[in-house]
Amino acid sequence: MASYSVALTRTAEKQLRRVAKAKRAGLVDAIQSLADVPRPRGARKLEGYVSIYRVRVGQYRIVYEVIDERVVVIVLKLGHRKDIYR
Secondary structure (H helix, E strand, O other): OOOOEEEEOHHHHHHHHHOOHHHHHHHHHHHHHOOOOOOOOOOEEOOOOOOEEEEEEOOEEEEEEEEOOOOEEEEEEEEEOOOOOO
8 A cells, every 4th residue: 555645735844843842743743744644543534524533632633634545644734632622
């Protein structure tokens, strides 16, 4: 199986820069691992969407879209669990 390419939206890039450095490393590792396994164990499909998932990284959530036809994972947003779904 081919490795997926991972892209971040402009919003996700800004949100990643705002995360504390200590937490950022874990989020970056999780984002990079989506290239190998776009639907890792523990990933949940969001209701009401066709190909949008979320994965938990401690108190943070990564919301992303998987486009299998183009072999791409697009990180839409990320942030603390209390703020991410607003």
